Amino acid sequence: MSVDKKSRVPFYAQLIDIIIDKISTGELKEYDRLPSERELCDMYGISRTTIRQAMIELENEGYIYKEHGKGTFVAPQTYTQSLRKVYSFSEEMKKLGKKPVSDVISFNIVQASSKVARRLELEEEEEVYEIIRLRLADDEPIMYETTYLPGQLFPGLTKRELETNTMYDLLRSKYKTSISHAQERFKAVSVSAKEASYLHEKEGAPAMEIERIASAGDRPIEYTTTVARGNKYVYTIELS
Amino acid sequence: MSVDKKSRVPFYAQLIDIIIDKISTGELKEYDRLPSERELCDMYGISRTTIRQAMIELENEGYIYKEHGKGTFVAPQTYTQSLRKVYSFSEEMKKLGKKPVSDVISFNIVQASSKVARRLELEEEEEVYEIIRLRLADDEPIMYETTYLPGQLFPGLTKRELETNTMYDLLRSKYKTSISHAQERFKAVSVSAKEASYLHEKEGAPAMEIERIASAGDRPIEYTTTVARGNKYVYTIELS
DNA sequence: CAGATAGTGTTGTCATTACCAGTTATATTA
DNA sequence: TAATATAACTGGTAATGACAACACTATCTG
Numbered sequence A, B: 001m002s003v004d005k006k007s008r009v010p011f012y013a014q015l016i017d018i019i020i021d022k023i024s025t026g027e028l029k030e031y032d033r034l035p036s037e038r039e040l041c042d043m044y045g046i047s048r049t050t051i052r053q054a055m056i057e058l059e060n061e062g063y064i065y066k067e068h069g070k071g072t073f074v075a076p077q078t079y080t081q082s083l084r085k086v087y088s089f090s091e092e093m094k095k096l097g098k099k100p101v102s103d104v105i106s107f108n109i110v111q112a113s114s115k116v117a118r119r120l121e122l123e124e125e126e127e128v129y130e131i132i133r134l135r136l137a138d139d140e141p142i143m144y145e146t147t148y149l150p151g152q153l154f155p156g157l158t159k160r161e162l163e164t165n166t167m168y169d170l171l172r173s174k175y176k177t178s179i180s181h182a183q184e185r186f187k188a189v190s191v192s193a194k195e196a197s198y199l200h201e202k203e204g205a206p207a208m209e210i211e212r213i214a215s216a217g218d219r220p221i222e223y224t225t226t227v228a229r230g231n232k233y234v235y236t237i238e239l240s
Numbered sequence C: 001c002a003g004a005t006a007g008t009g010t011t012g013t014c015a016t017t018a019c020c021a022g023t024t025a026t027a028t029t030a
Numbered sequence D: 001t002a003a004t005a006t007a008a009c010t011g012g013t014a015a016t017g018a019c020a021a022c023a024c025t026a027t028c029t030g
Helices: A011-024 A037-044 A048-060 A089-095 A114-120 A159-164 A167-175 A193-199 B011-024 B037-044 B048-060 B087-095 B114-120 B159-164 B167-175 B193-199
Strands: A064-067 A071-074 A079-082 A100-111 A127-137 A140-150 A181-190 A206-216 A219-229 A233-239 B064-067 B071-074 B100-111 B127-137 B140-150 B181-190 B206-216 B219-229 B235-239
Touching: A011 A037, A011 A048, A011 B114, A037 A048, A048 A064, A100 A159, A114 A140, A114 A206, A114 A219, A140 A193, A159 A167, A181 B181, A193 A219, A206 B206, B011 B037, B011 B048, B037 B048, B048 B064, B100 B159, B114 B140, B114 B206, B114 B219, B140 B193, B159 B167, B193 B219
Parallel strands: A079 A233
Antiparallel strands: A064 A071, A100 A127, A127 A140, A140 A219, A181 A206, A181 B206, A181 B235, A206 A219, A206 B181, A233 B181, B064 B071, B100 B127, B127 B140, B140 B219, B181 B206, B206 B219
């Protein structure tokens, strides 16, 4: 694979295609280091000016990132969430070959705030579980989730159970309840200081806020607010 | 106004600031021609390499545009043309009791960049329409949209037509083409300087970036990138 | 007069060279 | 051994020169 010196296509454009191809075929994997600019010069017999022109475009398109003094690397894939159906973080991550982990940061029974009560169609001050979890993929924090479940529907839920099962599995096996549909609201926000510390981001970094209300039949049984790192998570949807 | 050779700030970055300043103070107006690259070399006493580096960044940020063989020009700033109504954006806004308006900021035929070519499955440098629109609800800017359509598929498309019809209506009536399906990608980002000015936001404010590839059959016919204000736009979806 | 041609100015591509600024490994030194 | 300097990498900035591709204008030519 080399540049065609006789082609009318500029060398830098040819090189871009070559690199993209190597990334998409898996020959280059995320976080892999590319050859240094000077090495690429020798490999393809073109000048560093041209190599850099290609690298800069690849960086702008998000394929690679550079670290001064260290090298140039393949950018990590962003996680893509299909919106066609109700999904589970654990399932999606497994599909991508990532090890999904959920740290339960806090697990409490609290009185529903007016906002939570409205979402779950409860009376204010009814008891709800408040579960805060940090979601990681291959040990990298991706999402900060706050979930509310009506206490009445799921008596005897414990933190330990949540740590050893996925939530939806648990609701299904222990309470014979499964999600029939859900509504989600997406919004772009800046991460708060607290979220930032969990997500290893700077305060104010872009993030997606997702509000989810999941129902079994016509009864809402879960209200979750998720803050997902903007540079790590992408949602896709097929419309027809 | 000149570059400071002793400063630690790179020359090209200083030049970028100088040009942006001239544009924002009105010293350079939209469509004005900038001095040629070689003239800028003499004016500021720096090399063409450096001048070009600044120009390329300014172009990427949308402050200027270049025409091969002719020169470099200040990109149009505001362009107020109201559309009657547009597809789902207007539907959504009407539901919310808002008056939807779209401003066509620019309408050009350009050569497809490698990125656009990939999305639309075209050869690089094939002609595409580039349509930039600002979408408003109750006169408040909400979204900044850049749409690409393959030139070959829609010969003779004019800005005027776009201003008097919704885009999808137009494709259907004039070209007998209708969207069979689409894919959308959502991602949280920070707004760039240019987007910020259109959206009346501060640079770096949270925003949702939506990439949409719409197809007729298995042929992609539209590629749109939308930047929506984080605090003004919420996307809702029903999952089952 | 109409069309071809040459000339000039523009941005686009590319090579070469040089040095600066971070990072890391290695060798040196206390 | 542990701290420190050094060397050898990395990408970042910059100058210079050359030619190609494109746009326009003036001039020549039929």
